[in-house]
Amino acid sequence: MSLAARINVPLLPEHKPKIEIKHATLPGAVFNVATSIIGAGIMSIPATLKVLGVIPAFLLIVIIAMLADVSVEFLMRFTHSGHSRTYAGVMRESFGRGGAVAAQVCVMVTNLGCLIMYLIIIGDVLSGNQPEGVVHLGILQQWFGIHWWNSREFALLVTVVFIMLPLVLFRRVESLKFSSAISVLLAVVFVGISSAMAISALLEGKTETPRMLPHLDNQVSFFDLFTAVPVIVTAFTFHFNVHPIGFELGKPSDMITACRISLALCAAIYFAIGLFGYLLFGDSIMPDILVNFDQNAGSAFGSLLNQIVRLSYALHIMLVFPLLNFSLRANIDEFLFPKKPLLATDTKRFLFLTLVLLAISYLAAIAIPNIWYFFQFLGSTSAVCLAFIFPGAIVIRDVHGISTSRDRIVAAVMIILAVVTSTIAISTNIFSLF
Numbered sequence: 001m002s003l004a005a006r007i008n009v010p011l012l013p014e015h016k017p018k019i020e021i022k023h024a025t026l027p028g029a030v031f032n033v034a035t036s037i038i039g040a041g042i043m044s045i046p047a048t049l050k051v052l053g054v055i056p057a058f059l060l061i062v063i064i065a066m067l068a069d070v071s072v073e074f075l076m077r078f079t080h081s082g083h084s085r086t087y088a089g090v091m092r093e094s095f096g097r098g099g100a101v102a103a104q105v106c107v108m109v110t111n112l113g114c115l116i117m118y119l120i121i122i123g124d125v126l127s128g129n130q131p132e133g134v135v136h137l138g139i140l141q142q143w144f145g146i147h148w149w150n151s152r153e154f155a156l157l158v159t160v161v162f163i164m165l166p167l168v169l170f171r172r173v174e175s176l177k178f179s180s181a182i183s184v185l186l187a188v189v190f191v192g193i194s195s196a197m198a199i200s201a202l203l204e205g206k207t208e209t210p211r212m213l214p215h216l217d218n219q220v221s222f223f224d225l226f227t228a229v230p231v232i233v234t235a236f237t238f239h240f241n242v243h244p245i246g247f248e249l250g251k252p253s254d255m256i257t258a259c260r261i262s263l264a265l266c267a268a269i270y271f272a273i274g275l276f277g278y279l280l281f282g283d284s285i286m287p288d289i290l291v292n293f294d295q296n297a298g299s300a301f302g303s304l305l306n307q308i309v310r311l312s313y314a315l316h317i318m319l320v321f322p323l324l325n326f327s328l329r330a331n332i333d334e335f336l337f338p339k340k341p342l343l344a345t346d347t348k349r350f351l352f353l354t355l356v357l358l359a360i361s362y363l364a365a366i367a368i369p370n371i372w373y374f375f376q377f378l379g380s381t382s383a384v385c386l387a388f389i390f391p392g393a394i395v396i397r398d399v400h401g402i403s404t405s406r407d408r409i410v411a412a413v414m415i416i417l418a419v420v421t422s423t424i425a426i427s428t429n430i431f432s433l434f
Contacts (some may be wrong), residue, residue, distance in 0.1 A: 168326070186316035
């Protein structure tokens with residue numbers, strides 16, 4: 001090119017090309033929210049029906065789902081009235097640095113605990129476990145025998161590297177919508193097979209009549225009923241993903257719609273698995289219903305159904321893992337590097353946090369045989385703070401002057417209920433340990 005020609009070439013175009021921002025879709029948000037909600041909570045719901053009875057359990061599921069909807073509406077309203085785009089940022093606007101740190105710590109404790117528990121469950125399903133000396137074979141061992149390549153350590157390593165790592169490398173939540181859709185479908189399969197088995201047992205007269213109301217005796221006291229509340233609260237705690245999912249949508253109102261659809265869907269799934277799981281196993285239902293499906297089914301077809309149920313659930317939580325990891329990674333980054341640019345724009349920092357979190361989750365799942373007691377306390381502490389106490393406190397603080405009298409009353413009632421039930425549940429759980 002000649003010098004004259006080069007001189008006439010503009011260094012910059014006269015009109016900058018518009019960067020088209022691709023917004024997330026409402027169905028994608030619904031699947032991502034639903035996947036964030038379901039998680040591992042579905043396993044513990046049937047046991048709450050044994051404690052509470054069918055009618056109180058149904059009412060509790062509906063009430064907590066409605067309160068979760070209200071708390072999300074509070075969060076989104078105050079978010080869009082301020083300048084922050086994260087949960088911790090909204091808490092910072094209302095309560096300063098201490099509020100932000102409290103939210104970040106709760107997300108980190110809740111999500112990291114859940115991720116470790118997910119890997120423990122996957123390890124139990126694939127490679128079995130030996131609680132108190134009793135050997136439970138995993139699906140891989142039942143199918144192929146016991147080998148080095150289906151040991152717990154190796155099976156989890158393959159799962160982490162080839163399934164979870166590719167999913168956690170996505171930098172937008174919307175990119176997980178297809179894996180989330182599959183995850184919800186697997187949860188429906190889990191519920192569907194359980195329901196079919198329960199209906200079959202009912203027709204054969206092999207089920208007991210479920211209790212409609214709680215039965216209090218020497219083994220179950222009135223205060224034991226409150227231990228079911230944190231289980232349901234944890235099952236509906238997804239508030240750590242409200243901002244990552246919501247800000248990828250085009251309109252703020254779409255997030256409220258997505259949450260309401262997801263909450264209704266998940267409440268139906270929870271009650272269905274609770275009712276049919278309770279019908280299927282009666283008073284022998286375990287706190288983790290997968291343990292019941294690990295028992296002898298009495299026939300080859302029954303054993304096959306049990307294996308399908310366990311495998312579908314393991315695949316389900318493999319696909320839940322990246323969603324919880326997404327908000328965990330974002331909160332850790334915001335906590336450690338508050339003045340750095342967005343995490344998605346810094347490849348080195350993004351890869352470092354991603355790989356470290358995967359390594360910590362894997363090593364903890366191998367080293368810790370059981371964290372069920374820890375998980376029980378999550379619902380009474382960090383999860384209840386994220387779901388109800390923090391959103392209610394933001395409304396009462398009202399730094400933007402947008403709360404109505406009704407909002408403040410609802411927020412106060414929500415906080416009082418959360419604190420009272422959690423305190424009783426924690427006290428009862430501690431007392432039961434001694």
